[in-house]
Structures are given as structure tokens and as C-alpha cells.
Amino acid sequence: MPSIMANHSLRGSLSHPLVLSLLFLCASDCLGGKILVAPVEGSHWVNMDILIRALHNQGHSITVVRSTKSWYIKADSPYYDSITVPVDKGFDEEFVKPILAQLMEVERGSSSLIHFLPLQLLMFSAMSSAHDITCHMVTSMFEDRALMQHLNESQFDLVLTDPSFGEGILLAHYLKLPLVYNVRWVTSSEGHFALAPSPLSYIPVTGSGLSDKMTFLQRVKNMLFYLLMQFQYRFLVKAQYQAVCDKYFEHKVDFLELVQAADLWLMRVDFVFEFPRPTMPNVVYMGGFQCKPAKPLPQDLEDFVQSSGEHGVILMSLGTFVSELPSDIAEDIAAAFAELPQKVIWRHVGERPSTLGNNTLLVKWMPQNDLLGHPKIRAFVAHGGTNGVQEAMYHGVPVLGIPLFFDQYDNLFRLKERGAAKLFSIAAINKNTFLQGLQEVLHEPSYRENMQRLSRLHRDQPMKPLDRAIFWIEFVMRHKGAAHLR
Amino acid sequence: MPSIMANHSLRGSLSHPLVLSLLFLCASDCLGGKILVAPVEGSHWVNMDILIRALHNQGHSITVVRSTKSWYIKADSPYYDSITVPVDKGFDEEFVKPILAQLMEVERGSSSLIHFLPLQLLMFSAMSSAHDITCHMVTSMFEDRALMQHLNESQFDLVLTDPSFGEGILLAHYLKLPLVYNVRWVTSSEGHFALAPSPLSYIPVTGSGLSDKMTFLQRVKNMLFYLLMQFQYRFLVKAQYQAVCDKYFEHKVDFLELVQAADLWLMRVDFVFEFPRPTMPNVVYMGGFQCKPAKPLPQDLEDFVQSSGEHGVILMSLGTFVSELPSDIAEDIAAAFAELPQKVIWRHVGERPSTLGNNTLLVKWMPQNDLLGHPKIRAFVAHGGTNGVQEAMYHGVPVLGIPLFFDQYDNLFRLKERGAAKLFSIAAINKNTFLQGLQEVLHEPSYRENMQRLSRLHRDQPMKPLDRAIFWIEFVMRHKGAAHLR
Numbered sequence: 001m002p003s004i005m006a007n008h009s010l011r012g013s014l015s016h017p018l019v020l021s022l023l024f025l026c027a028s029d030c031l032g033g034k035i036l037v038a039p040v041e042g043s044h045w046v047n048m049d050i051l052i053r054a055l056h057n058q059g060h061s062i063t064v065v066r067s068t069k070s071w072y073i074k075a076d077s078p079y080y081d082s083i084t085v086p087v088d089k090g091f092d093e094e095f096v097k098p099i100l101a102q103l104m105e106v107e108r109g110s111s112s113l114i115h116f117l118p119l120q121l122l123m124f125s126a127m128s129s130a131h132d133i134t135c136h137m138v139t140s141m142f143e144d145r146a147l148m149q150h151l152n153e154s155q156f157d158l159v160l161t162d163p164s165f166g167e168g169i170l171l172a173h174y175l176k177l178p179l180v181y182n183v184r185w186v187t188s189s190e191g192h193f194a195l196a197p198s199p200l201s202y203i204p205v206t207g208s209g210l211s212d213k214m215t216f217l218q219r220v221k222n223m224l225f226y227l228l229m230q231f232q233y234r235f236l237v238k239a240q241y242q243a244v245c246d247k248y249f250e251h252k253v254d255f256l257e258l259v260q261a262a263d264l265w266l267m268r269v270d271f272v273f274e275f276p277r278p279t280m281p282n283v284v285y286m287g288g289f290q291c292k293p294a295k296p297l298p299q300d301l302e303d304f305v306q307s308s309g310e311h312g313v314i315l316m317s318l319g320t321f322v323s324e325l326p327s328d329i330a331e332d333i334a335a336a337f338a339e340l341p342q343k344v345i346w347r348h349v350g351e352r353p354s355t356l357g358n359n360t361l362l363v364k365w366m367p368q369n370d371l372l373g374h375p376k377i378r379a380f381v382a383h384g385g386t387n388g389v390q391e392a393m394y395h396g397v398p399v400l401g402i403p404l405f406f407d408q409y410d411n412l413f414r415l416k417e418r419g420a421a422k423l424f425s426i427a428a429i430n431k432n433t434f435l436q437g438l439q440e441v442l443h444e445p446s447y448r449e450n451m452q453r454l455s456r457l458h459r460d461q462p463m464k465p466l467d468r469a470i471f472w473i474e475f476v477m478r479h480k481g482a483a484h485l486r
Numbered sequence: 487m488p489s490i491m492a493n494h495s496l497r498g499s500l501s502h503p504l505v506l507s508l509l510f511l512c513a514s515d516c517l518g519g520k521i522l523v524a525p526v527e528g529s530h531w532v533n534m535d536i537l538i539r540a541l542h543n544q545g546h547s548i549t550v551v552r553s554t555k556s557w558y559i560k561a562d563s564p565y566y567d568s569i570t571v572p573v574d575k576g577f578d579e580e581f582v583k584p585i586l587a588q589l590m591e592v593e594r595g596s597s598s599l600i601h602f603l604p605l606q607l608l609m610f611s612a613m614s615s616a617h618d619i620t621c622h623m624v625t626s627m628f629e630d631r632a633l634m635q636h637l638n639e640s641q642f643d644l645v646l647t648d649p650s651f652g653e654g655i656l657l658a659h660y661l662k663l664p665l666v667y668n669v670r671w672v673t674s675s676e677g678h679f680a681l682a683p684s685p686l687s688y689i690p691v692t693g694s695g696l697s698d699k700m701t702f703l704q705r706v707k708n709m710l711f712y713l714l715m716q717f718q719y720r721f722l723v724k725a726q727y728q729a730v731c732d733k734y735f736e737h738k739v740d741f742l743e744l745v746q747a748a749d750l751w752l753m754r755v756d757f758v759f760e761f762p763r764p765t766m767p768n769v770v771y772m773g774g775f776q777c778k779p780a781k782p783l784p785q786d787l788e789d790f791v792q793s794s795g796e797h798g799v800i801l802m803s804l805g806t807f808v809s810e811l812p813s814d815i816a817e818d819i820a821a822a823f824a825e826l827p828q829k830v831i832w833r834h835v836g837e838r839p840s841t842l843g844n845n846t847l848l849v850k851w852m853p854q855n856d857l858l859g860h861p862k863i864r865a866f867v868a869h870g871g872t873n874g875v876q877e878a879m880y881h882g883v884p885v886l887g888i889p890l891f892f893d894q895y896d897n898l899f900r901l902k903e904r905g906a907a908k909l910f911s912i913a914a915i916n917k918n919t920f921l922q923g924l925q926e927v928l929h930e931p932s933y934r935e936n937m938q939r940l941s942r943l944h945r946d947q948p949m950k951p952l953d954r955a956i957f958w959i960e961f962v963m964r965h966k967g968a969a970h971l972r
Contacts, residue, residue: 197683197764271767271971278683278764281757457970462957463948471948484943485757 033060033477034154036177037080038161038168041091043319043385045072047268048162048182050290053079054470055160063154065167067137071096083147087137091130099126103405104326108427119405120228128236131187134165135240142174142248151175157477158263163187166241169258173249178481179262180473184269184386184407186259187241188233191267194259196278200226203277206410211417212275263482266469268386272458273393273414282485284472288458289465290387291394294373301345304361305376308343314438315371316381317347318402319388329429331355336435342378342442345371372397379441384408389415396455398447400437402426420451519546519963520640522663523566524647524654527577529805529871531558533754534648534668536776539565540956541646549640551653553623557582569633573623577616585612589891594812594913605891606714614722617673620651621726628660628734637661643963644749649673652727655744659735664967665748666959670755670872670893672745673727674719677753679712680745682764686712689763692896697903698761749968752955754872758944759879759900768971770958774944775951776873777880780859787831790847791862794829800924801857802867803833804888805874815915817841822921828864828928831857858883865927870894875901882941884933886923888912906937 035055039048052062062080066073069090075082089095099122106119141147151171158178161168164185172179183191190206192198200222204210208225210218241255263282270287297305305313314337318325325333330353337344338357348362356362368388371377372395382388384403389411392399399421401412415421422437441447463471476482521541525534538548548566552559555576561568575581585608592605627633637657644664647654650671658665669677676692678684686708690696694711696704727741749768756773783791791799800823804811811819816839823830824843834848842848854874857863858881868874870889875897878885885907887898901907908923927933949957962968 197685199683276767276970276972278766280764281762457965460961460964462954468948475946478946479943484762486762 033157033474035060035062035473036151036154036156036159036171036175037062037064038159038171039064039066039073040162040165041071041073042096043387044162044164046387047290048160049079050466051160051182051266051469054466055473056080058470058474063156065141065171083151085137085140085144085147087133087140089133089136091133095129095133100405104426107404107425108326124232124236127232131165131237131240134167135244138167138170138244139247141171142244148174157480158473160473163191163259163262166255166259169255169262170241170244170248172262173245173253173258178476180264180266180476181262182266182268182469184267187237188256188259189229191265192277192279192283193229194256195265195283196280198277204275205229206407209409209413211413212277261486263476263486264472266472270458270465272454273390273411275414275417280486282482284468286465286469288390288394289469291391292369294370294395295367297367297370297374301367301371304343304345305371305374308376311341311343312376312378313371313374314340314342314344314379314381314442315346315366315368315377315397316344317366317368317388318383318404319385325350327351327353329426332429332431333434334360335431336438339435340438340442369395379438379447381438382412384410384412386411393420393451393454393458396448396452398441398451400424400441402429415451415454418450418454419446420454422447519643519960521546521548521959522637522640522642522645522657522661523548523550524645524657525550525552525559526648526651527557527559528582529873530648530650532873533776534646535565536952537646537668537752537955540952541959542566544956544960549642551627551657569637571623571626571630571633573619573626575619575622577619581615581619586891590812590912593890593911610718610722613718617651617723617726620653621730624653624656624730625733627657628730634660643966644959646959649677649745649748652741652745655741655748656727656730656734658748659731659739659744664962666750666752666962667748668752668754668955670753673723674742674745675715677751678763678765678769679715680742681751681769682766684763690761691715692893695895695899697899698763747972749962749972750958752958756944756951758940759876759897761900761903766972768968770954772951772955774876774880775955777877778855780856780881781853783853783856783860787853787857790829790831791857791860794862797827797829798862798864799857799860800826800828800830800865800867800928801832801852801854801863801883802830803852803854803874804869804890805871811836813837813839815912818915818917819920820846821917822924825921826924826928855881865924865933867924868898870898872897879906879937879940879944882934882938884927884937886910886927888915901937901940904936904940905932906940908933 037048037052039045056062056079064073064080064082065085066075066082067085067087067090069087069092071090071092075084102122103119106122152175156175156177158180159168159172159175160180160182163169163181163183164187166187169179185191186194188194201219202212204212204214205222205225208222210222214222238255245253245255265283266286267283268287270285273287296302327350330350334353334357335355337360338355340359342359344360345366346360346362347366349364352362369391372380372391377397379400380392380397381400381402382392384401385408399412399415401415401421401423403409403412403423404426412421412423416423422441424433424437523534523538525531542548542565550559550566550568551571552561552568553571553573553576555573555578557576557578561570588608589605592608638661642661642663644666645654645658645661646666646668649655649667649669650673652673655665671677672680674680687705688698690698690700691708691711694708696708700708724741731739731741751769752772753769754773756771759773782788813836816836820839821841823846824841826845828845830846831852832846832848833852835850838848855877858866858877863883865886866878866883867886867888868878870887871894885898885901887901887907887909889895889898889909890912898907898909902909908927910919910923
């Protein structure tokens with residue numbers, strides 16, 4: 001039987017008289033709202049964590065719902081309290097890694113149809129299991145009367161959630177609380193598709209690899225992707241959530257309507273990155289909210305960067321999950337790097353490639369944002385995760401993209417369409433192709449110029465995206481929702 | 487033959503050395519852009535003028551295109567230079583007043599169908615003439631080679647226009663300049679209908695008097711209004727503009743595409759006022775940009791307001807055009823006012839009603855914003871022009887609405903739907919109904935509470951609407967357009 005395991009790490013330190021009087025001042029002068037956060041694991045948490053820290057700095061108190069199988073989301077934090085729900089299965093390394101390994105295998109296949117079908121089946125099955133895990137976790141919570149009573153009595157001001165999974169949506173409805181999304185995906189699709197009119201003639205389904213200018217055949221392809229997305233939602237996702245709704249909510253409610261009824265959608269894109277499309281009044285764009293000016297590098301890294309002289313430095317990172325590339329590809333990439341006059345910093349965890357040149361520094365972790373903002377950086381070899389793409393845009397560094405899975409191709413494709421990135425499928429990489437591609441990004445000035453233009457456009461906003469997000473979250477608290485915007 | 491009559495009132499004063507050095511500082515430090523403004527007459531100019539003053543204060547130089555028949559738009563201003571185009575006919579008092587008088591007659595008819603048809607015919611004919619006047623003015627300009635060469639050589643950064651008439655749209659295309667709208671209406675319809683997906687099932691055609699929640703029959707009515715709007719545009723408006731395009735533009739271009747191609751739409755509504763609806767990335771909402779905190783009243787007016795004691799004051803104004811009501815209605819209204827314990831300030835130009843009470847002060851003009859912001863004001867009797875409605879919302883004063891024509895019914899209806907206004911057709915006014923309506927707005931607290939709620943929502947923005955508008959106009963100047971948003 002699940003039970004509450006609340007983490008009260010903050011509470012002890014709060015009893016100091018000075019802190020108490022500060023808290024009193026805060027309670028009377030600032031908002032000091034109470035926010036219940038239902039996050040999603042992995043890179044989604046990296047984003048949510050930034051938002052949580054900013055909310056904490058604004059004087060709000062945050063409670064994060066996690067599970068005993070939580071992976072990135074820790075129980076102890078100076079920024080939030082946590083509630084840990086006991087579960088049998090979670091989105092942990094055990095769940096994610098084998099799927100990623102399989103995806104990587106499929107990606108390396110060369111024929112596009114042979115490649116496409118197993119990939120979709122694999123994705124379908126993984127998505128279905130993932131939503132199943134979420135529904136189990138929510139059911140555990142709803143069955144735990146003590147927990148639900150505690151949550152009810154806590155008088156939260158709103159639920160903040162990443163709606164790519166439905167946990168926060170169900171919780172907010174149960175607790176009758178205003179609902180704010182930190183969103184790019186909802187359970188059914190890319191976020192906009194669930195909310196705003198989306199004519200398929202000029203709005204590419206994210207995942208289709210299409211742009212906003214499509215030929216007739218591309219529109220057909222787009223329609224097929226849309227149908228696939230609908231199929232996936234209707235037959236593999238919706239039923240599980242609807243069952244929870246039917247069992248625990250007094251009045252019959254359609255789960256998709258709950259998804260659509262959120263007060264505020266803080267969308268993790270902007271229109272420098274995303275193709276222009278219809279939107280709705282309760283969508284606030286906070287694309288690039290995670291970006292910030294570069295801080296000075298640690299001395300050893302700074303020395304390495306400076307040693308590159310006029311040639312500058314290339315960064316390479318394939319994100320959180322794929323530090324380990326198949327060794328033959330890693331060998332090819334290392335050999336290509338070795339032929340360049342540039343220095344290279346490569347985030348790489350697996351075996352050291354035998355072809356590695358003296359110019360290449362392997363690291364287990366790197367201060368990516370600070371490096372991207374360094375004037376010596378010439379290019380970024382990236383997998384196309386949202387964070388990396390946004391940081392590259394913010395700092396104006398052109399990209400050589402190696403998309404692996406999920407939305408990575410689409411993210412990179414948006415840069416390619418603006419002439420700011422060159423793309424490679426992992427199946428097409430060998431030493432020569434990789435070297436040639438890298439040379440092109442380094443020496444054809446349009447890549448850098450276009451990326452710098454995107455950077456100027458992105459930075460030219462009346463308000464920082466993170467400040468805008470915080471303002472609107474507080475707006476929902478002040479007005480107990482944002483019904484007039486939806 | 488038309489010719490340039492540029493007004494250079496600013497130039498003389500600019501030769502002073504201090505001014506010159508300030509200008510130099512400005513040229514190196516701030517934007518100092520050059521903006522060509524193609525405004526629309528009447529209350530539209532009142533709005534545009536506020537934007538122009540703000541742009542002037544930001545250091546931009548403004549050139550306004552007007553005609554020899556211009557009415558509200560003066561040739562001399564400390565804020566702008568002007569170019570005066572000689573025309574035979576303009577939107578002056580001569581053109582507008584007889585139409586308004588006829589409209590008023592029709593409005594007073596009681597049967598809704600007898601009322602509707604002549605009203606529409608009258609509107610059609612007036613609109614057609616008005617667009618004809620615009621096209622003649624543009625043709626005059628295009629035929630004047632010296633003028634067009636002067637405009638070309640002036641190297642403006644953008645054209646700012648009110649697109650309810652097409653003059654600025656044609657000028658911007660001719661001069662190949664970025665285009666910014668100060669907009670609620672375009673030549674074809676309410677602005678959003680030309681730009682964003684507008685499902686007629688939940689988006690009421692402005693003019694239909696419908697809300698965003700419609701029964702089946704109301705949806706049918708909405709569709710009919712939409713068709714009427716399309717009919718009007720296609721058969722009475724488009725041809726005139728298309729003829730200008732076909733004659734003067736080298737490459738064939740569809741006029742509606744030019745309308746849609748503006749870089750930025752500064753929309754004179756927000757979603758506290760407007761029903762929620764799909765929008766587009768290049769729409770910036772600046773509803774209420776004309777509102778500002780109240781300044782102290784002149785002493786005599788302050789004394790009159792204070793003399794109202796606990797009962798407070800009622801304001802009445804029917805806008806710029808209708809200072810003169812039919813005398814029988816004015817008598818009824820005056821008699822109703824006379825029975826109230828409140829004091830009344832009434833903007834009234836015609837004959838003094840014989841039934842006028844001691845509590846009622848007739849004025850030819852009043853500082854409306856400063857009065858609406860005064861704590862003694864209890865209610866506002868208004869015709870529903872955008873400026874008055876926005877000011878009432880900003881200051882949280884409930885409204886008794888007497889819509890006369892154009893968008894006035896729809897403006898007031900949006901307040902009524904939020905429980906912040908009561909509406910009367912002018913045909914239904916007599917002493918008793920008016921008195922009863924007024925008592926209701928004064929004594930039923932929900933009117934005031936709802937209007938105060940709208941006021942709180944409207945004011946709770948991260949940035950003032952006028953500042954937002956200026957930011958985005960300057961954005962278009964900095965980036966020579968905003969292609970990525972459309």
C-alpha cells in the first residue's frame with residue numbers, strides 16, 4: 001500500500017528566528033504561492049528544474065511529486081519539498097536504456113522503409129508502457145487516502161506539470177486546482193495540435209521531418225503522419241488515462257478535454273525556432289528560457305580553448321543518454337577530428353577511440369552553455385536535443401547535427417531550414433562524410449551568419465523568456481486561473 | 487496635378503547647436519528610425535496620434551500622409567511632418583455627418599428586419615464610397631512622380647498604417663517597405679478573420695452581436711454574417727484596390743495577399759475584452775494602449791464632483807460624432823437624470839433639454855479619462871466606441887451602453903457578456919426604461935464588481951500595452967521586417 005514519504009529537508013532550517021521573520025515579511029509582501037509540480041523524467045526534468053529554481057527564488061514554495069523509481073528527480077533539494085510515491089516500475093535507467101539501445105540499432109539500418117516500421121513499432125510499445133507506468137503511479141496516489149487528504153489540505157495555488165505524461169493533469173482535476181503546463185508535447189501530440197487550429201497544408205506534424213512549405217506529396221506524407229499520431233493516441237494512450245478518469249472522477253469527463261483545459265501553456269519554443277503557425281491566447285512562448293550568458297571556464301579548459309589559436313574549437317556532445325556511441329562510428333569520428341587544425345572537446349563516456357588525435361579532449365561532462373558562449377567556439381556537433389539546440393541558437397554557434405531519435409531530427413531540421421545547420425543520419429557517417437560535413441560548417445560562412453541572425457532575433461525580446469514564464473505562473477495564482485484566455 | 491506640400495515645421499528648430507548635438511547622440515545611441523504613417527480619419531486618428539506621439543518621444547521621425555480634405559489630421563504638429571495630397575473628396579465632416587444622420591434615423595426604427603436591410607444598404611454604399619476616396623488618393627500619389635521619388639529617397643524604415651483602408655498597404659508595397667498595422671479592422675473584415683484560422687462555430691463575426699458560445703441557430707446567423715462580410719468585400723471593396731494594384735505594380739499581386747503580408751499586427755484589443763480565439767505569432771495585442779492613470783481634475787469640475795457626496799457621479803458621452811441626440815430622446819434622458827440623487831456630467835452639444843435637473847452639468851468636452859479614474863464616478867453612459875469602452879474597463883467603471891452604429895454594439899456586448907454593462911437600443915429608450923436601467927447599473931453590485939475584475943485582469947500585464955507596441959515597431963525596424971513570424 002503506497003504511503004506518503006514527504007521530504008522535509010527545508011523545514012529544519014526554517015525555524016531560525018531570522019528566517020521566520022523573513023518568511024513573515026515575504027508572506028505579507030510577496031506572493032509566496034504554493035505550487036505542486038508533477039514533472040517528467042530525463043531531459044524534461046532538466047528544464048523543469050530550471051523553472052522550479054526560478055520559482056523558488058521568487059519566494060514560492062514548491063512540492064515535487066516523484067516516485068521511488070525516480071531517476072533524475074532527487075528527493076532532497078534546497079529548492080523543493082518532495083512527495084515520493086512507491087511504485088514497482090518507473091522511467092529509470094532500467095526502463096530507458098534498452099529502448100534507446102534498440103532505437104540506435106534500428107537507426108543504423110540504411111533502407112528507409114525497413115528503418116521506419118520497426119522504429120514506429122518500438123516507439124509505440126515504449127510509449128504505451130510509459131503511459132502505463134504513469135497511470136499506475138496516479139492510481140497509487142488516488143488510492144492513498146492519507147496522501148490525497150494531505151494534498152487537499154495543503155491548499156496549493158496551482159499544479160505545474162509537463163503534459164507529455166498525464167499525471168499532473170489528473171492530479172489538478174482531482175484537487176480542483178488551476179493547471180499550468182511547461183510544454184512542448186502533450187499525451188496526444190505536439191502541444192499546439194491539441195489546442196490551436198492546425199491546417200495540415202502548412203503545419204508540419206512534428207516527427208514528419210517536413211517544413212511549413214510542402215509539395216503535394218509532402219502534404220500527403222504530413223497527413224499520414226497526422227493519422228499515425230492520432231492512431232497512436234486513440235489506441236495506445238487514451239484508454240489508460242480515460243480508465244483513471246472513469247474510475248476516480250465523480251462526473252464523467254473526457255481525458256482529452258482535461259488536457260485542453262489547462263489555464264496556461266508555457267511553450268518551450270519560440271518562432272525563431274518553430275515555423276510560424278496559429279496559436280491561442282493562453283500560450284506563452286518561453287523557448288530558450290534555459291539559456292544564459294556564458295560564465296568563465298575553469299582554468300584548464302580555458303587554457304585548452306586558448307591553445308586552439310586562430311583555428312578555434314569544435315564541441316561535440318550527443319546529449320544525456322548517448323554518451324556511448326557504437327565503437328566503429330566513434331573511431332570514424334575521432335579519425336576525422338584528428339585531421340582538423342581545430343581543437344575538439346568531445347563529451348564521450350565509452351572506450352577511448354584508437355584513432356583519437358592530440359587535438360581532441362575527451363570529457364565526461366562539460367559546461368556546455370559556457371563553452372558555447374566562448375568566442376573561440378566554431379561549431380557544435382550535436383544530437384538535436386532541445387536544450388542543446390536552444391543554447392547553440394542563443395550563442396549563435398552553427399551546428400553539425402546527428403539526430404538519433406524522438407524530436408531530434410525535427411529540432412535540427414528547423415536549424416537546417418534556416419541555413420544554420422548541416423544534418424547527418426547516423427547511418428551515413430564515416431570518416432570522410434563526417435570530415436567533409438564538418439569542413440563545410442566550419443568554412444562556409446553562411447552557417448555562422450545564419451545562426452548569428454537567429455541569435456539576434458531570439459535575444460531581441462522585451463522580456464527574458466524565463467521572466468515571462470514566471471510572470472504568467474504568478475498571474476494564474478493571483479487570478480486563480482486564466483479562464484478569460486481559453 | 488497633385489504635388490507635394492510637405493510641412494517642415496520641425497526643421498527650423500532643429501538647427502540649434504544643442505539640438506544638433508543631441509540629435510547626433512541620438513543617431514549614434516538610439517534608433518532614430520524614419521516612419522511613414524498612413525492613418526485613417528476620425529476616432530481612428532485619435533488612436534494613431536497616441537502611437538505617433540510615443541514614437542516621436544522615442545526619437546523616431548514621423549511623416550504623416552494626409553489630404554487637403556483631412557479633418558482630424560492636421561498639417562502642423564510638433565510630433566510629425568506631413569505630406570498633404572490634393573484630393574477632391576475626403577473623409578471630412580461633409581462626407582461623414584449625413585451618413586451618421588441617416589444611420590441614426592434607421593436605428594430608431596423598431597422592427598428588426600425593416601431596420602436591418604436599409605442599415606446594411608446604407609453601410610454598403612458608405613463603405614464603397616469611402617474605399618473609392620482612398621483609391622483616388624493613392625492614385626493621385628502614384629501619379630505624382632516627384633512625390634513618389636521624394637518618398638523613395640526618404641529611406642523610411644517602415645510604413646505604419648491603419649488597414650481599415652488600404653492606402654498604407656499599397657504605399658508600403660510600392661516603396662518596398664516593411665509594414666506595421668495599428669489594427670482592428672482590415673478592408674475585408676475584423677482583422678483576425680483575414681489572418682488567423684477562424685472557425686465560425688465559436689468565433690462570432692464582429693457585427694453579428696454574438697458571443698463565443700452559440701446555439702445552432704446562432705451559428706447559422708454567424709455564417710450568414712460571414713457571407714455578408716465576404717460579399718461586401720468581394721463586390722464592393724476588392725475591385726477598387728485590385729485595379730490600383732494591376733495598374734501600378736509591375737508583378738501581378740492579389741490585394742488580399744498584400745493585406746495579409748504585413749510584418750506586424752498591433753491589435754487594438756486584448757483577451758480581457760475580446761473572446762478567446764486563435765491568433766498568429768505576428769499579432770501583438772495592445773488593447774487599452776491609450777489608457778493612463780487619471781490626472782487631477784480642473785478645480786470647478788472637482789468641486790462639482792465632490793458636491794455629489796456619497797451618491798457619486800454619473801458620466802454620459804456618446805462619442806465624437808453624436809454630441810447631438812434627437813431632442814425627444816435627450817428630453818427623456820434629462821428627465822431620468824433629474825430623478826436621481828447622483829450628480830451627472832453629460833457631454834452634450836445640442837439644445838439644452840427643458841427637463842434638465844439641477845444635478846446635471848452639460849459640457850461640450852470633458853477630460854473623460856481623468857473623470858473615469860475619479861473615485862466618485864459610479865457609472866458611465868456610453869455609446870460603445872473603442873476608446874471609451876477601454877477607458878471604462880481600465881478604470882473599472884460599469885457601463886450603461888447605448889450602441890449606435892459600427893462596432894459599438896459588439897464592443898458593449900463584450901462587456902455585457904462579462905456582466906459589466908447593461909445595453910439599450912436607442913429605439914427602446916424612454917424616461918422610465920432609461921431610469922430603470924441606470925438604477926440597475928448603480929445598485930446591483932455585480933456590475934461594478936465584474937468591471938473591477940476586468941480592470942484587474944487588464945492591468946496585470948508584464949509590460950504596458952503602449953510600450954509593447956513601441957518595442958515591436960522598433961523590432962521591425964531593427965530587423966527590417968519580421969518574416970520569421972508570418
